[in-house]
Amino acid sequence: MGMGRPRAFDADAALDRAMDVFWRHGYEGATIAQLTEAMSINPPSLYAAFGSKEGLLKAALDRYTEKRDAWMDRVVSAATAHEVAERFLMEHADAQTDPANPPGCLLVQGGLACGTGSANVPFELAARRTRTEDQLRERFVRAKAEHDLGESVDPATLARYLSAVTSGMCVMASSGANRETLREIAAVSLKAFEEQTKP
Amino acid sequence: MGMGRPRAFDADAALDRAMDVFWRHGYEGATIAQLTEAMSINPPSLYAAFGSKEGLLKAALDRYTEKRDAWMDRVVSAATAHEVAERFLMEHADAQTDPANPPGCLLVQGGLACGTGSANVPFELAARRTRTEDQLRERFVRAKAEHDLGESVDPATLARYLSAVTSGMCVMASSGANRETLREIAAVSLKAFEEQTKP
């Protein structure tokens, strides 16, 4: 028995193209026609490989999360909690205004509210955002154990604050805010972080 | 010549219902069927009164902005810039978790990214968000003139920062963050505001 005709397209490259479409138009705003054209494949190939539009999104999110995890690993590898926060904020400002990608972040632009047929999409995106927040919190827990952060500091609050600020920066980026503007916001937020961590 | 059959529904009440649907499902996720059912009218009545789905959104946004302006007037009427920031942040935390409304804010949940056919919807929402930011900035300009804020303070940066934080709170609210959580974020942000305004 044979193994069948091999796939003629690179799945990861296709996912990168799909990611861009979801990012730019949101989950519901992205049509199969747009996706297949961007991926340079036909609908049957898409459905054979990813099952459904939602399956394609999840595959694209997996790939997105993969890259993001690698980035977060570098961020939390900074020596101090303060430097973690600084890198996290500043590199977010840069990433969200990187001309290589649509503005903002896929996990936010992908869709905060969806129709009844796609109700679990916002859920899925929220779960991935929470993951980043968790990574930050764990890093701050460690910083506390290492006496890099004081006893009175709440790692969860710090992580949530940074997560909220970067989400807000996504909203600003989607409205056309430029890199300078986002960096200013990041700088002010970093001041808050400093104030929060040394009383 | 007569004046025609009078409208049998209250347009403002209908807009409130439509607002809720757009808020909960986003512009693209909201269907005419859902809207008409929520508004307790039939499609022809909707189109006679508001022209199109996008026209309905704009009418709902006008009504939303009306209420929001009244609220912002109260916020900026606070005696000091610090108190303005505090009210703005804290009341945002409360409003975004008010069980009377869907989580977050219509101007964010309405849609950051849309399909090609609705490309100006995110634009429209962004314009309304900018309005709030403008109101804050103007208030801080005044505070600077009154020597309530120091010479080195940039009103635009402060306004953008507060706007970004509340947008980020919207994202958190749509992920299920509760009032306590948002208030914590608001509290940390207020610390940043304080730090930014007295160097």
Added chain:
DNA sequence: AGATATCTGTAGTGTTCGCTACAAATGTGG
């Protein structure tokens, strides 16, 4: 080479979308 298994492209499927034609209903002005 032959049988088998999977992919690819064409050309659709049924459903739902935003939107509207039409006639009956209901008000005003003469």
Added chain:
DNA sequence: CCACATTTGTAGCGAACACTACAGATATCT
């Protein structure tokens, strides 16, 4: 009461949606 203007409910329009049946193409395995 009658002509007129506008709204309302029913029913359905064309277009676009996510998705797929099918046949031909291309690989592997014996």
